[in-house]
Amino acid sequence: MSFSMTGYGQSSLLFGGYKITFEVKSVNHRYSEIVLRMPREWTCFEDVLRRTVQQHIKRGRVDVTINREQDEEDTASGPVLNIPTVRSYLKAADELKREFGLTGELSLRDMLALHGVMENGEGTVLEPVVSDSWQATLVEGLEQSVHSLLQMRAREGSYLTADLELRLAKLEQLHYDMLELAPSVVSEYRDKLRQRLNELNDGTFPFDEHKFGMEIAIFADRCNIDEELTRLFSHIEQCRTLLRGNEPVGRKMDFLIQEMNRETNTIGSKSNHLTLVNRALEMKAELEKIREQAANLE
Incomplete structure (x- = not known):
């Protein structure tokens, strides 16, 4: 079966509290060219994602776009307390007391007013986005969108x-x-x-x-x-x-x-x-x- 070089495919999946969407487009090109666009944190996965595309597509320009947004179920509850940021502020307050002899205590109102203590759902990182488990997830989602692309190219x-x-x-x-x-x-x-x-x-x-x-x-x-x-x-x-x-x-x-x-x-x-x-x-x-x-x- 001969394949066209023109096609489009997309897919999405949920992982780690995020909805990840994959969009793959291909057009005519004399050689093989793969362009990846995704969050900066995932650039460490670029090589394996590129190889995933190359396994299926031998010629043409392929544009791969991967986006993530926090799942609506996780953002529906409103602001979320950022525990690591709170600990950082408390540690900084103790160092100020010790190094410079300052006095006073951080009240609850003071703490809630500090930047980054409360975050909305979209900014909350539920799981590190560069953990090893993400690679398999990204490859799986990309495979699904490439499969959809290949179906169109085949037709x-x-x-x-x-x-x-x-x-x-x-x-x-x-x-x-x-x-x-x-x-x-x-x-x-x-x-x-x-x-x-x-x-x-x-x-x-x-x-x-x-x-x-x-x-x-x-x-x-x-x-x-x-x-x-x-x-x-x-x-x-x-x-x-x-x-x-x-x-x-x-x-x-x-x-x-x-x-x-x-x-x-x-x-x-x-x-x-x-x-x-x-x-x-x-x-x-x-x-x-x-x-x-x-x-x-x-």
Whole structure:
């Protein structure tokens, strides 16, 4: 199955009192590029998260956005006492007394007025966000969103593949037309040349059949397109095989399309036949459409 490089996936899960949301978007790119956006505390997990994406996506630009917010059930109770901050203030008060001989006591009102003693639910850290258990959680959530992304890429890839199969069938028909026309090129040239010489011959010069045959032989060799047609058919079949496989096909398809363009140009320049040239131009137009579609494949 061929995958498109364009897709979108998202997921969310609850852990440690937080709701973590994952959003993954991918677009066309010549190579593989992964951009991660997440809270600064989680940058230590960047490598493992990047590898998680790379296991599934081989080509394209992938933007991963991870956000966290405290679960509504934890924020519904209102302000929460920050015990570590209270202890820090009390310890600082004892040091002031000891070092500078200051007197006095912190009252309850004084303590509640200090910055950071009371926090709303959103700012309360229920569990350290860089503990080892977070890595497995982030990988799990990212896997879910990437799976959703792959489903979309697979659906679009199936549409692209179906369209490319139709266009390859059209190339195959054009190739068959060229194959049918190729043998007539020499015979038509021979008949036209003989007719032209007969019209020009006023009896002042003899008709040399041997030289005439040599001219036809040279022309036949110069306009022979058998090799180009054989390679063209091979490239069409290789494209069809790639589309039906399970490996990334974008770069290989791009190479084969370049090769088919080259063979088509050679056929057009060598054939010296109006109908063949027109078939070559039709094939080039179809190859350009295939190239645009194949550029979306992974």
